[in-house]
Amino acid sequence: MFISEISKEAPSKFNSEIQEATYNVLHKLDIPFERIETNEVVTMNQCQIVNERLQMDMVKTLFLCNRKRTAFYLVVMLGNKPFNTKLFSDSLNISRVSFAPEDMLMHFLGVKVGAASIFGLLNPNSEDVHVVLHRDVTLLPNYGCSDGTTTNYLKIGTHHIIEDYLAFLKRKVTIVEF
Structure with missing residues (x-):
């Protein structure tokens, strides 16, 4: 599997609007990062090589919705933690959720399956997520x-994500244990 050396610069060519918006906001907010490029990686198991190169642990980002597809959730958790829909739903006092369909992932976050991240919130359609x-x-x-x-894949100080990036977006963040 191909894995690049670590870079502290944006890619020279962008593959999507969200990717370009990601580096634009990191630059605007003066948030330092380390980046690597790989062959396509879509599972947490495949992320092990990313973790080793960047000497960190990838988070798991899930895009979920309720049964009626009227409420959407971008859920970020530890990569090695199994997701339990009942515990998650109970922690927010909401009805059970499931993975949102691929077309909704693209509509709300502007990414394909395997590319969901906190940076999908840069998509204008993510306002109600x-x-x-x-x-x-x-x-x-x-x-x-x-x-x-x-x-x-990026390595960024967690405090930059919470205190700088999410604050810049003016997004309400719910912190839970499940």
């Missing part, structure tokens, strides 16, 4: 995630 962080993620020194593609 609820942002939910597992408490354990807030305790990580570094936040590892996709840049909105399945071929570029």
